[in-house]
Ligand SMILES: [Zn+2]
């Protein structure tokens with residue numbers, strides 16, 4: 001547990017994958033609020049309880065939980081906090097997406113499987129991905145009731161007024177919280193200090209997630225912010241500089257993809273293996289593949305590449 005900004009405490013929660021940890025932020029006002037809440041493993045729960053104890057609190061003291069997006073390392077323990085009396089809040093359409101992803105059967109997983117197969121991912125890799133997905137689901141507690149918040153609305157979190165800002169890209173309805181009084185942005189996975197958040201294209205999702213994401217980076221860069229509290233890594237101050245660096249990274253990746261296609265049409269998986277030669281897990285394979293597809297879609301919507309109706313789907317530079 002460490003002070004992250006005035007009235008904000010960071011509780012780092014361990015993750016059993018390469019990312020290693022995710023930050024929950026405790027917001028202390030007249031009550032206790034939490035933003036994002038880790039994957040529900042025994043280590044995660046232990047770290048959470050220890051972090052609350054350092055604040056002189058316990059699980060039942062958490063009144064409100066805001067979840068920035070549906071990923072398992074952010075929503076995992078929300079149901080556990082809810083069962084001790086907390087109210088769980090999310091951006092309205094992201095709440096719907098979370099239910100579809102985790103609580104309403106396996107439809108999403110089956111859709112993802114068919115989509116990745118059509119886009120060149122080998123079957124054994126897909127099986128590994130499906131297994132990793134099931135494993136993640138085991139660590140996401142069911143949330144019974146989610147308070148749905150609209151874009152731009154003000155959330156009262158532990159007595160603090162925080163504005164929800166929709167930042168699509170990393171997920172379709174990812175949202176950050178803006179504390180205008182303290183000039184703090186609780187950023188979820190939107191702007192991270194050392195890594196770039198995964199931007200992936202999925203069949204059920206919005207049409208152009210990379211276009212969305214670049215727009216969302218420009219949107220938050222205009223805010224008056226002196227401190228960003230990211231979900232992974234240390235809090236940092238230079239929001240605009242970091243947003244620009246992340247955007248530049250994607251522009252360079254678009255160049256790399258155009259270059260990969262210069263030698264002739266390729267499927268997205270072949271392009272992904274070229275851009276990301278070292279992938280250490282099924283999660284990383286899927287992220288790389290979906291990331292390349294998001295970049296291809298971005299180029300397709302700007303008339304720079306086209307897809308061919310082959311099996312698997314191949315992509316070609318526009319003549
Ligand atoms: Zn995420």
Ligand SMILES: [Zn+2]
Nearest residue numbers: 071073189231
């Ligand atoms: Zn995350």
